[in-house]
Amino acid sequence: MSGVDGDALLSLERVRKYFSTSSRRLLRRPTSHVQAVDDVSLDVRRGETLGLVGESGCGKSTLAACIVGLHELTSGRILFEGTQISGLSRRRLRPFRRQVQMIFQDPYASLNPRKRVGTLVGDPLRIHGVGNEREIRARVHDLLSLVGLSPEHFNRFPHEFSGGQRQRIGVARALALSPKLVVADEPVSALDVSIQAQVINLLDDLQDELELTYVFIAHDLGVVRHVSDRIAVMYLGRIVELAPAEALYAGPVHPYTEALLSAVPIPDPELSARRERIVLQGDVPSPIDPPSGCRFHPRCRYATEICTRETPALLEHGSGRLAACHHPLDRGVVAARASGGARL
Amino acid sequence: MTTTDVEAFVQDIRATGPQPAGPWKVAARRLRRNRTAMAALVVLIVIAVVSLASPLYAEHVARTDPFVSNVGGTTIVDGGRVDVLQESGGLGLGVTPIGPTWDVRHYFLGADNEGRDVAARVLYGGRNSLAIAFGAAFGCFLIATSFALVAGFFGGAVDEVISRGMDLIWAFPVYLIAISISTVLLTQNLELGPIELGSDSLILPMMIIALIFVPYVFRPIRGQVLAVREQEYVRAAIAQGASNAWLIRREVLPNVLPSVIVLLPLVTAINILVESGLSFLGIGVQPPAASWGSIIGDGQGLLYSRPWVAIAPGIMVVLVVLALNILGDGVRDALDPRTKLRVER
Numbered sequence: 001m002s003g004v005d006g007d008a009l010l011s012l013e014r015v016r017k018y019f020s021t022s023s024r025r026l027l028r029r030p031t032s033h034v035q036a037v038d039d040v041s042l043d044v045r046r047g048e049t050l051g052l053v054g055e056s057g058c059g060k061s062t063l064a065a066c067i068v069g070l071h072e073l074t075s076g077r078i079l080f081e082g083t084q085i086s087g088l089s090r091r092r093l094r095p096f097r098r099q100v101q102m103i104f105q106d107p108y109a110s111l112n113p114r115k116r117v118g119t120l121v122g123d124p125l126r127i128h129g130v131g132n133e134r135e136i137r138a139r140v141h142d143l144l145s146l147v148g149l150s151p152e153h154f155n156r157f158p159h160e161f162s163g164g165q166r167q168r169i170g171v172a173r174a175l176a177l178s179p180k181l182v183v184a185d186e187p188v189s190a191l192d193v194s195i196q197a198q199v200i201n202l203l204d205d206l207q208d209e210l211e212l213t214y215v216f217i218a219h220d221l222g223v224v225r226h227v228s229d230r231i232a233v234m235y236l237g238r239i240v241e242l243a244p245a246e247a248l249y250a251g252p253v254h255p256y257t258e259a260l261l262s263a264v265p266i267p268d269p270e271l272s273a274r275r276e277r278i279v280l281q282g283d284v285p286s287p288i289d290p291p292s293g294c295r296f297h298p299r300c301r302y303a304t305e306i307c308t309r310e311t312p313a314l315l316e317h318g319s320g321r322l323a324a325c326h327h328p329l330d331r332g333v334v335a336a337r338a339s340g341g342a343r344l
Numbered sequence: 345m346t347t348t349d350v351e352a353f354v355q356d357i358r359a360t361g362p363q364p365a366g367p368w369k370v371a372a373r374r375l376r377r378n379r380t381a382m383a384a385l386v387v388l389i390v391i392a393v394v395s396l397a398s399p400l401y402a403e404h405v406a407r408t409d410p411f412v413s414n415v416g417g418t419t420i421v422d423g424g425r426v427d428v429l430q431e432s433g434g435l436g437l438g439v440t441p442i443g444p445t446w447d448v449r450h451y452f453l454g455a456d457n458e459g460r461d462v463a464a465r466v467l468y469g470g471r472n473s474l475a476i477a478f479g480a481a482f483g484c485f486l487i488a489t490s491f492a493l494v495a496g497f498f499g500g501a502v503d504e505v506i507s508r509g510m511d512l513i514w515a516f517p518v519y520l521i522a523i524s525i526s527t528v529l530l531t532q533n534l535e536l537g538p539i540e541l542g543s544d545s546l547i548l549p550m551m552i553i554a555l556i557f558v559p560y561v562f563r564p565i566r567g568q569v570l571a572v573r574e575q576e577y578v579r580a581a582i583a584q585g586a587s588n589a590w591l592i593r594r595e596v597l598p599n600v601l602p603s604v605i606v607l608l609p610l611v612t613a614i615n616i617l618v619e620s621g622l623s624f625l626g627i628g629v630q631p632p633a634a635s636w637g638s639i640i641g642d643g644q645g646l647l648y649s650r651p652w653v654a655i656a657p658g659i660m661v662v663l664v665v666l667a668l669n670i671l672g673d674g675v676r677d678a679l680d681p682r683t684k685l686r687v688e689r
Contacts, residue, residue, distance in 0.1 A: 101583070104576055106576055113367075114366075115598075116366075128585060
């Protein structure tokens with residue numbers, strides 16, 4: 001993918017998002033919190049694609065919603081080009097909304113069924129008062145052809161389209177304001193596999209053409225691999241490993257990443273048979289009452305006593321890779337053991 | 345527009361391809377294909393047109409003023425002149441108004457106790473009844489929908505305050521609250537700034553009926569707003585930077601409007617019944633003006649001798665309520681076959 005030139009377009013600093021579970025009724029019960037995102041710090045560099053992976057419920061989508069300003073943070077801050085955008089009023093956030101747009105997971109639910117395609121794609125421009133109706137119309141035509149739709153689709157309604165086409169509409173809408181950063185929240189997980197590749201390639205082409213930066217969220221490593229420069233792995237609201245894509249696939253440092261990688265299907269039965277498949281025991285613990293110490297320890301096959309006590313810090317393990325683990329996997333050993341997986 | 349503008353516009357239209365029918369057009373098409381609903385609509389339109397033409401009928405056909413008593417009047421039956429109020433036979437006590445002559449020019453449906461033409465009064469009454477029912481329905485929906493949008497959209501304390509206020513009205517039985525408000529307002533004129541509403545004003549029953557049904561319309565629509573508000577496309581619009589006004593107007597309202605429209609005919613039908621009820625009790629439309637309910641009231645004492653005085657407006661009420669319900673079902677089927685919205689009572 002496109003080159004990485006290092007400076008941070010978006011910075012998250014110790015971002016926390018807790019959801020209160022107490023009801024707003026007269027009699028308040030003791031409040032408990034869902035720790036959806038807990039102490040996440042990371043930079044998204046200009047021009048890169050940062051993949052964000054993790055199981056369902058690990059907080060990826062919440063993090064995405066925080067970035068685009070759909071949630072207020074519990075603590076921490078978010079900076080865009082060095083300016084703090086978290087905690088701003090909706091009015092003052094508006095100029096930044098033009099720079100940061102989102103592609104939603106569900107191409108059915110995220111398009112207003114009562115609007116025509118032309119209206120859907122042009123609405124971001126209307127919201128921000130960009131251009132008159134004629135200019136908007138022309139821009140929408142450009143956008144539609146940019147995402148591979150025909151201008152004839154202008155007057156259609158979303159229900160007349162297939163899932164892949166709808167997601168293209170969603171992409172066109174996200175690009176209408178020429179944003180710098182696009183947060184794609186599982187943009188292909190609702191699509192057929194054959195369509196997934198089309199949409200991913202489209203996003204890839206658009207990135208080169210429009211110099212976009214992506215935060216690309218997915219729940220399986222197979223999908224993000226194609227697009228990502230760097231990959232952040234989340235588990236129960238925390239980042240457990242952050243590494244350049246190739247390095248991560250070559251040899252994971254965190255045991256959770258190792259388990260995720262072993263679950264990626266290999267389209268070769270022989271390789272698949274030779275590979276060791278790590279099946280995690282149990283379910284993801286509740287984010288209301290996460291395990292002490294390392295949140296992964298109840299399901300980790302390398303866990304020792306220290307893991308139950310101390311929260312591991314996100315530390316450097318070789319060039320540009322970070323992992324939060326008391327027992328990081330030896331990269332040489334892992335690379336040999338997962339040689340099948342490395343050639344996914 | 346200059347010619348080049350027009351040309352560009354025409355090209356634009358060509359380039360964007362055919363325009364498929366929107367959801368409203370599709371629904372209208374579906375409704376038009378529903379024969380029962382169309383029949384109901386025709387009945388409604390006929391009744392409305394005939395009612396609106398009531399002054400023409402009174403002036404040019406029946407040649408009578410149905411608002412003044414005509415105790416000593418005469419009319420022509422079978423070429424002979426007869427009294428409108430005839431001496432009762434038997435005991436010789438009091439008088440009995442003339443019965444239906446089935447002659448549209450001369451007391452078609454007979455006369456009431458004051459010697460007034462019942463047919464003309466039924467037409468004038470229909471005008472009032474329909475005006476009140478439809479006016480109240482629109483007023484009610486305007487208020488209820490606005491509150492439902494605000495309460496459902498903003499939620500929290502705003503919702504709590506509005507919803508509890510609605511519960512306050514909801515807590516009273518419909519007729520009880522209608523009767524109490526009417527009684528109070530009829531005994532003293534209502535002053536709204538420069539506008540003074542006397543007891544003979546139609547606005548008064550219209551306002552009362554609109555008000556009492558606000559919570560019944562508010563509730564289901566607020567529920568819809570709550571559901572739509574959580575839709576992903578609303579979140580998408582927020583992420584794009586849309587203002588609250590935009591979200592309510594462009595995202596939420598278009599998606600709850602079908603439910604609003606489904607409820608409209610059903611509430612109008614109920615309004616007809618309530619209006620008739622109030623006027624029957626003498627606290628709706630005030631004499632000498634008529635409404636179907638008040639004519640039924642006039643006919644109450646004549647039920648044995650001249651039943652048509654009460655039956656004629658009764659038939660009108662039944663017809664209109666039935667037609668509105670059938671039309672409402674048709675509208676529901678056409679707009680949103682899945683919803684099971686109804687007015688809770």
